[in-house]
Amino acid sequence: MPRSKGAVSIRDVAAAAGVSVATVSRVLSPATADVPMRKETRDKVVRAIDELGYRPNDLARALLHHRTAAIGLVVPDISNPYYPPLVRGVEDVASSRGYRVVLCNTDRDPAKITGYLDTLIKTRVDGIVVAGGGWADVPDRTAVLGRYRTGLVAVGRHLTAHPSVRIDNVAASRAAAEHLIGLGHRRIAFVGGPASSTTVQDRAQGFRDALKASGLDGRAPVVRYGDFTEESGYELTREMLRLARPPTALLCANDRVALGAYAAAADTACRIPDDVSVVGFDDTPIARYVRPTLTTVAIPTYEMGSAAMRLLLAQFEGDGGPALETMPTRLVVRDSAAAPSAG
Amino acid sequence: MPRSKGAVSIRDVAAAAGVSVATVSRVLSPATADVPMRKETRDKVVRAIDELGYRPNDLARALLHHRTAAIGLVVPDISNPYYPPLVRGVEDVASSRGYRVVLCNTDRDPAKITGYLDTLIKTRVDGIVVAGGGWADVPDRTAVLGRYRTGLVAVGRHLTAHPSVRIDNVAASRAAAEHLIGLGHRRIAFVGGPASSTTVQDRAQGFRDALKASGLDGRAPVVRYGDFTEESGYELTREMLRLARPPTALLCANDRVALGAYAAAADTACRIPDDVSVVGFDDTPIARYVRPTLTTVAIPTYEMGSAAMRLLLAQFEGDGGPALETMPTRLVVRDSAAAPSAG
DNA sequence: TTGTAAGCGTTATCAC
DNA sequence: GTGATAACGCTTACAA
Numbered sequence: 001m002p003r004s005k006g007a008v009s010i011r012d013v014a015a016a017a018g019v020s021v022a023t024v025s026r027v028l029s030p031a032t033a034d035v036p037m038r039k040e041t042r043d044k045v046v047r048a049i050d051e052l053g054y055r056p057n058d059l060a061r062a063l064l065h066h067r068t069a070a071i072g073l074v075v076p077d078i079s080n081p082y083y084p085p086l087v088r089g090v091e092d093v094a095s096s097r098g099y100r101v102v103l104c105n106t107d108r109d110p111a112k113i114t115g116y117l118d119t120l121i122k123t124r125v126d127g128i129v130v131a132g133g134g135w136a137d138v139p140d141r142t143a144v145l146g147r148y149r150t151g152l153v154a155v156g157r158h159l160t161a162h163p164s165v166r167i168d169n170v171a172a173s174r175a176a177a178e179h180l181i182g183l184g185h186r187r188i189a190f191v192g193g194p195a196s197s198t199t200v201q202d203r204a205q206g207f208r209d210a211l212k213a214s215g216l217d218g219r220a221p222v223v224r225y226g227d228f229t230e231e232s233g234y235e236l237t238r239e240m241l242r243l244a245r246p247p248t249a250l251l252c253a254n255d256r257v258a259l260g261a262y263a264a265a266a267d268t269a270c271r272i273p274d275d276v277s278v279v280g281f282d283d284t285p286i287a288r289y290v291r292p293t294l295t296t297v298a299i300p301t302y303e304m305g306s307a308a309m310r311l312l313l314a315q316f317e318g319d320g321g322p323a324l325e326t327m328p329t330r331l332v333v334r335d336s337a338a339a340p341s342a343g
Numbered sequence: 344m345p346r347s348k349g350a351v352s353i354r355d356v357a358a359a360a361g362v363s364v365a366t367v368s369r370v371l372s373p374a375t376a377d378v379p380m381r382k383e384t385r386d387k388v389v390r391a392i393d394e395l396g397y398r399p400n401d402l403a404r405a406l407l408h409h410r411t412a413a414i415g416l417v418v419p420d421i422s423n424p425y426y427p428p429l430v431r432g433v434e435d436v437a438s439s440r441g442y443r444v445v446l447c448n449t450d451r452d453p454a455k456i457t458g459y460l461d462t463l464i465k466t467r468v469d470g471i472v473v474a475g476g477g478w479a480d481v482p483d484r485t486a487v488l489g490r491y492r493t494g495l496v497a498v499g500r501h502l503t504a505h506p507s508v509r510i511d512n513v514a515a516s517r518a519a520a521e522h523l524i525g526l527g528h529r530r531i532a533f534v535g536g537p538a539s540s541t542t543v544q545d546r547a548q549g550f551r552d553a554l555k556a557s558g559l560d561g562r563a564p565v566v567r568y569g570d571f572t573e574e575s576g577y578e579l580t581r582e583m584l585r586l587a588r589p590p591t592a593l594l595c596a597n598d599r600v601a602l603g604a605y606a607a608a609a610d611t612a613c614r615i616p617d618d619v620s621v622v623g624f625d626d627t628p629i630a631r632y633v634r635p636t637l638t639t640v641a642i643p644t645y646e647m648g649s650a651a652m653r654l655l656l657a658q659f660e661g662d663g664g665p666a667l668e669t670m671p672t673r674l675v676v677r678d679s680a681a682a683p684s685a686g
Numbered sequence: 687t688t689g690t691a692a693g694c695g696t697t698a699t700c701a702c
Numbered sequence: 703g704t705g706a707t708a709a710c711g712c713t714t715a716c717a718a
Contacts, residue, residue: 007409007490007491007492008490008491009710009711009712010711010712011711019688019689020688020689020690021689021711021712021713022688022689022690022691022713022714023687023688023689025712025713025714026688026713028712029712029713029714031713031714032713032714035687035688036687037687037688038687038688041687041688052490053486053487053490055461055464055465055487055490055491056465056711056712057406057465057467057710057711057712058465058466058467058712059402059405059406059411059466059467059710059711059712060406060694060710060711060712060713061711061712061713062402062694062712063400063402063403063406063693063694063695063696063710063711063712064693064694064711064712064713064714065694065713066350066694068402070445070466073446077431078421078427078430078431078434079427079428079431079645080427081424081427081628083427084421084422084423084424084426084427085422087421087446088420088421088422088448091421091446091447091448092448095447095448095459100445100447100462100466101445101446102413102443102444102445102446103416103430103434103444103445103446104434104438104443105431105434105435105438116438118398119443121398122398122399122400122401123401123402123413123443124400124401124402143396144396144398147350147351147395147396147398148350148351148398149350230628230629230631230632234632256628259629259632259633260632262632262634263632263634266634285573285599286573286602286629288573288606289573289577289602289603289605289606290602290633291605291606291609302422352694352695352696353695353696354695362704362705363704363705363706364695364696364697364705364706365697365698365704365705365706365707366703366704366705368696368697368698369697369703369704371696372696372697372698374697374698375697375698378703378704379703380703380704381703381704384703384704399695399696400694400695400696401696402694402695402696403694403695403696403697403710404695404696404697405696405710406694406695406696406710406711406712407695407696407697407698407709407710408696408697408710409710687718688717688718689716689717689718690715690716690717690718691714691715691716691717692713692714692715692716693712693713693714694711694712694713695710696709696710697708697709697710698707698708698709699706699707699708699709700705700706700707700708701704701705701706701707702703702704702705702706
């Protein structure tokens with residue numbers, strides 16, 4: 001019977017088995033697997049352990065070893081379909097290496113970010129993976145992170161001075177725009193997410209670059225900002241489709257925005273791709289299942305997550321300083337973008 | 344300068360401020376906010392704290408207080424669009440009450456479930472929220488959970504003997520089927536997820552109940568199983584649409600399956616809802632944005648998550664035994680289901 | 687082959 | 703007002 005009202009501890013096991021706590025520790029610690037011990041003793045201990053349903057306290061171990069085997073994962077919002085694969089990527093390699101992951105949703109709110117960061121440090125996670133923006137107004141914590149030997153890797157380009165995994169949004173967007181131009185489009189619009197997002201800025205930039213390179217920037221390129229939702233894509237597209245000379249092609253900031261564009265097109269009797277071509281970003285599962293199927297830029301979100309976690313593990317092993325891994329994107333050509341109709 | 348190679352601890356602060364560790368602890372502990380202390384002393388300590396960038400070690404605190412302020416959240420797969428809102432619901436109320444959440448993806452694999460459960464217990468989380476199935480072959484851990492005073496609440500009906508939050512899938516599915524019947528459909532099929540899922544079983548049951556109640560079960564009701572993906576919905580629907588007398592309406596196990604059905608209909612020149620009506624489950628964001636818009640059963644996933652976390656908090660406060668909270672569902676009527684055409 | 691005891695970073699109890 | 707010090711549950715020299 002456990003000592004006090006508390007949970008069963010190594011002392012209870014020791015008492016039950018009639019040995020010292022050190023002996024119990026020895027049968028549990030992989031580190032001491034090699035020290036010799038009488039089989040009889042070991043058996044007594046093992047028996048006591050499962051009679052009492054004993055589970056060693058990892059907090060105590062962590063305190064001793066200065067290693068919690070936990071990492072923090074900071075994302076804007078897990079409900080945003082972009083993040084789940086990334087989270088899964090992180091969690092998969094984390095758990096395969098014995099790490100737990102603490103999930104934090106920040107809504108890109110600097111106050112929340114700061115709060116989570118401090119909690120994570122106080123609970124002494126071994127490292128942190130941060131994805132998504134909102135960091136502009138976050139007080140710098142690199143010093144504190146350093147003091148507590150807390151690793152950090154960023155997914156994206158919002159946090160320099162730390163290892164990071166990224167994609168080349170400028171190039172990816174430029175390639176998508178060039179695809180549209182190659183199809184014969186001359187009036188193309190970029191229908192966008194939040195102007196404050198570095199991702200959106202890069203994609204808009206790639207779009208402009210493509211227009212300029214093709215000599216299509218006679219008039220100012222049409223770039224509209226909103227946010228990353230279907231609703232935003234719907235509204236923006238509706239507006240544009242009502243113009244006297246509406247764009248014949250839309251490069252959307254992500255698939256959700258593109259889906260909103262689909263709805264707007266349907267509601268204004270515009271056919272895709274006949275009347276207007278649409279290209280998305282992310283290659284969400286739905287891209288393959290909407291009709292027409294959506295041409296979109298595939299982003300290896302899962303791989304970015306797993307790469308980030310691997311970078312973190314490399315940091316733990318002291319592998320060099322800031323690393324930067326750029327993951328490849330790929331334009332997935334489906335049915336939503338075609339040559340503009342003669343009209 | 345910190346004592347050893349280790350991180351800065353309360354002793355370093357004490358040394359730097361020229362006071363004892365007890366004094367430092369007093370300025371940090373909210374519990375001892377009322378004990379009198381010379382302002383000058385407090386200031387010295389505060390200054391030392393932020394000069395050193397000191398952050399108290401919550402592991403040590405947890406060891407003392409037998410409370411980690413962490414909870415485990417066990418889901419089959421965060422990449423499945425059903426779970427993110429639930430996870431967010433849990434995390435929101437958790438963080439608002441000062442709890443961190445450790446995310447675990449099990450893929451419904453009993454071995455993984457068991458592994459995560461043991462890790463969570465060893466790290467002494469205060470409680471666990473479990474959602475999704477795969478528990479049939481998981482060794483019972485209630486005894487151990489009890490020993491370590493680990494709370495647990497289940498989302499769904501897969502784990503009895505614990506408080507849980509659920510929805511009435513039988514009734515919800517029945518209502519959806521009755522909607523179709525009311526529209527005039529006579530040949531309705533249930534196109535399903537995994538047969539092993541209690542959720543699917545309940546939805547199939549509600550479907551059968553509705554048919555029977557309307558005297559429509561002359562022939563055996565058509566129920567097809569697969570999994571919860573677009574692909575599965577696509578294949579199943581394709582098959583059925585090729586039948587001599589294809590169903591005029593499809594009750595799909597979830598929205599992803601319904602989306603697959605949309606694609607299959609498009610590819611076999613079937614119009615929705617003219618040739619075939621489609622009803623989904625979950626009311627995912629896309630439901631509003633596909634065309635035609637999808638009639639579907641809304642499930643308050645976010646609220647289920649937050650309710651589950653609140654139940655857990657109630658357990659911590661020792662509020663009674665097993666509770667059961669049943670959340671309401673709602674049929675959202677949109678454009679994908681209409682009266683069958685005369686043909 | 688096993689036990690004793692110091693220590694990980696805190697808080698809480700008791701002295702002074 | 704402030705300081706020693708004994709816990710919390712474990713690991714690991716060092717002794718025996």
